Amino acid sequence: MSLAIVHSRAQVGIDAPAVTVEAHLANGLPSLALVGLPEAAVKESKDRVRSAILNCAFEFPQRRITLSLAPADLPKDGGRFDLAIALGILAASGQVPIAALEPMECLGELALSGAIRPVRGVLPAALAARDAGRTLVVPLANAEEASLASGLTVIAVDHLLEVAAHLNGHTVLAPYQAQGLLRQVQPYPDLAEVQGQVAAKQALLVAAAGSHNLLFSGPPGTGKTLLASRLPGLLPALDEQEALQVAAIQSVASHAPLQAWPQRPFRNPHHSASGPALVGGGSRPQPGEITLAHHGVLFLDELPEFDRKVLEVLREPLESGHIVIARARDKVRFPARFQLVAAMNPCPCGFLGDPSGRCRCSAEQIQRYRGKLSGPLLDRIDLHVTVARETTTLNAPTLAGDDTASAAARVAAARRIQMARQGMANAFLDLPGLRAHCRLAPSDQQWLENACERLALSLRSAHRVLKVARTLADLQAQPELGRQHLAEALQYRTQL
Structure with a gap:
């Protein structure tokens, strides 16, 4: 048969819709046509695939080849379809059996030598392949990430020749066994390292227990950033579904391998960040900081220094827990159920109310500074806490029960009460x-x-x-x- 079908997955936001790669060989002058709304990187795949097939000592068919990526109205980009396209051509030309491809889904970018390179967004594709009941063939570098989808059979390959030998029955590739390399969780910084600030620590405990948004205000050097960085360690551990959502977002957003899974994210963007950097965007929408902080903490230091228009885009996701990015060609919905922690100075110089009397800001300057924050945004922050300057005491002793472990135990007990009563944190x-x-x-x-x-x-x-x-x-x-x-x-x- 001169028609072969190979299953693969595209990437749209953090979803992985199914894509069917159809390869058909017909009589006529040698040519290769690629249809199905491919973008530049996909169009270039025909040259990569041709070289890879020839360098692996296979025959590249000297016939009229038509490759269709269905559905035709779904944009396709990246090199993730290279392996599926190569296997489709080999199957249509009879060099690998077509029937062996039916229970599989394939992802991977081909080098000209036939080596298989890693791609981005493998975990969402793995979860979708598991739900579809198929085996997933992925590059070896992506195998550990794909194995996070429990119940999925993963075949890790490093070269096109390995896949062909497996399909032809010459060498059987065993399912990949997870090594647990992604579960090297780093310890959170300890709350005991923050000296004094009893009231601020209590507010941090309340914020963690109910998943409330929190705003610290106080002079420089009073521990606002230290307190905020301790919040993830107080939060309950992620359950499996939440951990997979966090990992899927990281998989889509970065080419780098996943790290510290399953750990709650802590994002700390600089105040010069733009709106698209914060909420996501681009011609091909990508997740922003609020999505990367999903099920974790988004810390905005020097809050009034952010552009007001940038801060206003936080209002909707703070209420709804998601962000919808609309473009002329498509609309993408990203999850954004984050916990906002912000810090600010009380005035431009930062020393308003300090006992030293160093503040020289006028009332107009203070009003203009605080006016950078809109009422609707402040309305969505549950806890407003003043962090005053403490007396200087170096190497102060740690009080009993003032460490992260003790505070996290209290938070966990409060969360258990909430989950038993209403099935969610109080903030929701x-x-x-x-x-x-x-x-x-x-x-x-x-x-x-x-x-x-x-x-x-x-x-x-x-x-x-x-x-x-x-x-x-x-x-x-x-x-x-x-x-x-x-x-x-x-x-x-x-x-x-």
């Missing part, structure tokens, strides 16, 4: 969830309403006060909200 409660799980006594409800009126809080802020109060009660293992929880939660809305 919707209005019906608030009504069901944040019930107040009539007198406490009236007290909270009066306090919100006096403080001119929006209804969104009032709801976030309730969520923080619910987290404070969970940390104390108390089933009912009390006025003390509401009062402490209100404190976190009025400190800036």
Whole structure:
């Protein structure tokens, strides 16, 4: 038969839609036509494939070859289809059996010598191949990543000759056995290294327990960045589904091999980052920092120094947990369920309120500086915490229970309560969830309403006060909200 079909996978966002590579040989002058909306790198594959086939001592058919990448309306890019195209030509010309290709999906870029190079975005393709019930053939350099998809048979290959020998039955390639190389998790920095700042550490504990957004404000050198970097270590470990989502995003975003899996990401973009760098974009949409921080922490240091238009794009993903990037040709949806931690100085010089009296900023300068942050953005941050300068005490002793392990145990206990009660962290409660799980006594409800009126809080802020109060009660293992929880939660809305 002069028609062969090989299965492969494209990359669209963090999805891996199926692509069928069809190779047909017909009589006529020797030619090779590639159809199916290929981009430049895919169009160039016919030259790479021709050289690879010839250098592997196979015969390149001197016939009219038509290669179709279906579906035709799905854009294809990169060198990920090289291996599937080469196998399709070899199968259509009878040099490898067609039937052996049916249960397989193939990914890999070919060198001119026939060596198979790694490609990006293998993990999403592996998950999709597992769901389709097929074996995945991948470059050896990508095999460890593909093996993260439990239940998938992975065949790792390093050369086109290996694949051909396996299909012809000359040499049987055993399924790849995972080596566990990606599970070398690095330890998180310890909270005990932050001296003093008892109130800020308590706020960090509350943020971790309820997955709340957090804003630190204080003079330079008070430990705002140190505190933020300790937050990932307080969060519960990722479950398998969350870990695979994080790894899939890393696989799509970078050619570098995965590292520190399954570990919560901590992203710290510079304040000069553009909007597309933060939320994703480009002519071919790629994930930005908020997607790379999915199921982890996004830390924005020197928050007012970010361009205001850049910060405003955070408003939607903070509420919805995803970002949709629309272009003329396609629309891509990226997940973005991150925990925002931000830090800022109280004024341009940074020393407003410092006992030393070093601040010389005028009221107008302070107002202009703080005015870079919009009310709607600040409204979406649950905890506003002032980090004051501590007295200088070198090598201060660590207090009992002030380390990451002890704090993480308290956070884990509070999260277990939340998952048993409502199946999610308190920060993600919707209005019906608030009504069901944040019930107040009539007198406490009236007290909270009066306090919100006096403080001119929006209804969104009032709801976030309730969520923080619910987290404070969970940390104390108390089933009912009390006025003390509401009062402490209100404190976190009025400190800036």
